Amino acid sequence: MCAGIERPRSDLFICEGTATAAVLDEGVVDGVEQLNAHFEALLAAGEQIEPRDWMPDGYRRMLVRQVSQHAHSEIIGMQPEGSWLTRAPSLHRKASLLAKVQDEAGHGLYLYSAAETLGVSRADLLDALHSGHQRYAATFNHPALTWADTGAIAWLTDGAAVVNQAPLCHTSYGPYARAMRRVCQEEAFHVRQGYDVLWSLCQGTPEQKEMAQDAVNRWWLPAVALMFGPPDTVAGGADDRTAAMGAAVSQRSMAWGIKRHTNDELRQRFVDNVVPQAERMGVTLPDPAIRWNEERGHYDFSPIDWQLFRGALGDGSQCARQRLAHRVAAHEDGAWVREAVDAYAAQLADGELESVELDDEGRRVS
Amino acid sequence: MTAEPTAEDTDLAEYVLRLGDDALVLCQRLCALVTRAPTIEEDLALANIALDLLGHARTLLAYSGTLDGTGRGEDELAYHRTERQFRSALLMELVPGDFAVTIARQLVYAHYSRLLWSALEKSSDATLAAFGARASREVEYHQMHADQWTVRLGRGTAESRRRMQAGLDLVWPYAAELFERDALVDRLDAAGTAVAPARLREEWEREVAAVLDEARLTLPKPAWQATGGRDGLHTEAFAPLFAEFRSVRLQYPGGTW
Amino acid sequence: MSERSARVLTPWEVFIRPRRGLAHQHVGSVHGADADMALANARDLYTRRGETVSVWVVRSDSVHAASPSEKDPFFSNAAHKPYRYPEHYIPLNEESGHDG
Structure with a gap:
């Protein structure tokens, strides 16, 4: 591989299950054993595993x-x-x-x-x-x-x-x-x-x-x-x-x-x-x-x-309960806000832009 | 020995103290919300805004302490005054209710402060002008944050709409105090050192009305107006806020921090 | 409400141009119900230390990806083309292998 080549990054969000499916469908490799061998070979070579790799x-x-x-x-x-x-x-x-x-x-x-x-x-x-x-x-x-x-x-x-x-x-x-x-x-x-x-x-x-x-x-x-x-x-x-x-x-x-x-x-x-x-x-x-x-x-x-x-x-301590209760309260108190965000986004969904850009002043460009 | 401050410096010290106290007290209220926001993203956003406000408070308090001839530093002014010596508007100390109240207050203050800091860029006082240039850019983001949330909550669900309107109705009587005029502000305004906030009111009203319009919310028409903060006459919420703020420092007199 | 399907959880990929003259680089992802929210979240999360010229957000499901595997035929044409790189050629000066 040539040094300096900019390869597409693949650490993108992937929905459940598609990671393995994508590779299998393409028929690049078949059989779990071969997949596993490929996975182990990547690890052995000190390469990193990326989201779309079989694992x-x-x-x-x-x-x-x-x-x-x-x-x-x-x-x-x-x-x-x-x-x-x-x-x-x-x-x-x-x-x-x-x-x-x-x-x-x-x-x-x-x-x-x-x-x-x-x-x-x-x-x-x-x-x-x-x-x-x-x-x-x-x-x-x-x-x-x-x-x-x-x-x-x-x-x-x-x-x-x-x-x-x-x-x-x-x-x-x-x-x-x-x-x-x-x-x-x-x-x-x-x-x-x-x-x-x-x-x-x-x-x-x-x-x-x-x-x-x-x-x-x-x-x-x-x-x-x-x-x-x-x-x-x-x-x-x-x-x-x-x-x-x-x-x-x-x-x-x-x-x-x-x-x-x-x-x-x-x-x-x-x-x-x-x-x-x-x-x-x-x-x-x-x-x-x-x-x-x-x-x-x-x-x-x-x-x-x-x-x-x-x-x-300190399992089950007063403080442990307090930490979780604090977190849960914040989440529950915020439920109506998240619902509002959702409802508003649904209204906007038609004609929604796929991407937007900020300039260096922090203003929206598109 | 520092020279006795001029009358104008004394005026300016008081004016700057008001603005610094506004930022400090609002920052304190936002600090209490971090870890309690509706999303983790929002914890981050509120902390960001609080940090900017804290930066403003530090600059303004330190400058005030220079102007008034006492040489008091930011901490001396922040921690070692009495309740009655704080000059913040009552809006800042309002006990935070739900997230809608927080956003309503941010909406009022962000538009006001952006207009004020921008106007101060033209101050004949070099320090204030430099501060205005820096701060107005920072609060532009605060304004965007408040505007977007106001619209989202106003147009989201029936519940969010009800809460947002209630939040606006609650904070609106406290907005007028920001624009109050008095002899001190008029003197500084005439001299070109400061801006009388009353001159910003129309523009502020136009801006927030446009946001509320987009949010399909009703511009509140408050039946009363809060006042007193600039004279140190606060609400009962202030003393507990201040007690918490300085509790550590009070327990360790002569400490180094 | 089922938060699992909520729009507030829509993932967006974040790209940042760290300095003028550089391409936008992928830095991670954020959640956001709409583009404005995603941008605001991206700003708060990835530019706290002020090292940014501009930010892009792109809905994750708008990104078309292919397998990164070296074996993947999609990328095979990138390999074995040394002539795309300056190092493939005679250096412009004798001191270094680079034409700088």
């Missing part, structure tokens, strides 16, 4: 689950920080926080779009979120109790997310990888602004520093445990059997190139990032086992065993 059902299902859970996490993740938008202690902080919460909405939308290329609709995904059939990161089931929590959330949970997400920029499914590249590009500022919030508090009055330390104490475990998923290696704290089970899931995902690293590998990378940052700022991470291990070239920390992991989940 095994398991791959599609795993992606739908992962991408939609990721999208839901962005949307629910708006809440803990969003509740502080009205109380930000300076106008500068208010602007940063608004921009950050807005980014999270945007990231949710990128990811829902990526999920839609797999043949699911956002309405279905939101229904699944609202009914509890699909999950979001349990990290966000923890309450944001003080202003310092906005800093700790951004520094620790976004810091963890960045570690998770950087490899996903090269994940095997094209639309997901492209969405993640946008997310990662934009998220660069999130972690920094969170660290900055805490840094200022640590430079402030003793009461402010106390607020910062308290928030770090509460957000450490949700970040280090929940943002990376359960332990999937013995070294990470799982017993042999659990590690094997966790590893089986991770390995399936890794074989398909969706995931690139084990949960525990990424967790270690996060701890290695964060410990020196905490020291420099002057806060203590609430894990007495943290110390530099010369031999391994990594920081040791308490293994996230299953007991610790489950404890951090």
Whole structure:
């Protein structure tokens, strides 16, 4: 293939089922085995899978689950920080926080779009979120109790997310990888602004520093445990059997190139990032086992065993119920608006333009 | 030592403070809606508008603090005044009801502010003129957003139409205050530094009437007009809004943020 | 109401011209009941950091696509035509392989 050729992009929205049908109808390849061989060959060559490619059902299902859970996490993740938008202690902080919460909405939308290329609709995904059939990161089931929590959330949970997400920029499914590249590009500022919030508090009055330390104490475990998923290696704290089970899931995902690293590998990378940052700022991470291990070239920390992991989940907590209720209320309160949009669009449908353009002033051209 | 401000600077400081407080209080109301919008797209749009308004408030408050000779910065003015010292129009602090009320308020304010910022581009005050040029472009989008939603809701379903009309009826009595004239505004207008908003009223009415016409909604004819915000006489909704706004800062006196 | 069939969920593809002189590039998709809404949503979602000269939205179902597979005959004529590319020819100057 010649370098620089501009090939038509195919990450377009595809209705359910047409992805496989299109290829089959053209008779380009026939038989599931041949299709699968083609799919595996693409992966082996490090090529990305695009929406119109044939893909095994398991791959599609795993992606739908992962991408939609990721999208839901962005949307629910708006809440803990969003509740502080009205109380930000300076106008500068208010602007940063608004921009950050807005980014999270945007990231949710990128990811829902990526999920839609797999043949699911956002309405279905939101229904699944609202009914509890699909999950979001349990990290966000923890309450944001003080202003310092906005800093700790951004520094620790976004810091963890960045570690998770950087490899996903090269994940095997094209639309997901492209969405993640946008997310990662934009998220660069999130972690920094969170660290900055805490840094200022640590430079402030003793009461402010106390607020910062308290928030770090509460957000450490949700970040280090929940943002990376359960332990999937013995070294990470799982017993042999659990590690094997966790590893089986991770390995399936890794074989398909969706995931690139084990949960525990990424967790270690996060701890290695964060410990020196905490020291420099002057806060203590609430894990007495943290110390530099010369031999391994990594920081040791308490293994996230299953007991610790489950404890951090906070399933069924008051806050978890509140998060979902907040989301459902917004959706239900908005039903009449969405109905109006629909009804108006139906009136317009005749003679509707197929495309329109904005000029650089933001005005409509056509 | 800063020199004692001139009479005109004192006037201008007060005028700029009014405009800055409008943007700040409306931003605060929009902040509370983020995560509660009818669609995720709309969460994004409202946050975008809130960010623009916050930018306006910061510029205007900081400028006011320079003009009045106190040297107060944006945060000093935003967080460390008392309720009675806020100069925002009552429209901004109205408790948000449903999405239609939000859109009705945006419609009123977006058209007003676009006209005002555009007019201020010709101010003899260089700072205000530069601000007007920047802000008028930003609120053009706010106006488009409000116009489109007004039409969609006005022409959508029977329910959306009823709600949109109710929203308009609710906010309309608060529109007149934006165009009030007083001695201060007249002095600045005569000097060419500021624009008396009363001069924008006709154009504003023409514009919003055209939108309501397209939306097949009725232009409200309010039986009363709200007033008092420019003198710091607010509604009872203001104190809770302000208490929330500065709650963190109040708990940590002498803090650095 | 059945939101599954709702027009508010109509998908649109978004194309952005990041700088003057560049072609519009596909950046992703948005939902919108009509073109105005799709444009407004595209603006909010994809141009928050102000790197855009212009935006197009095109209804996803108006895009006619073919399989991207390398084997797909639709694209086969793009391959094996090295003469379409400057690198195929003698460089204009000796220092580089490019005629810059």
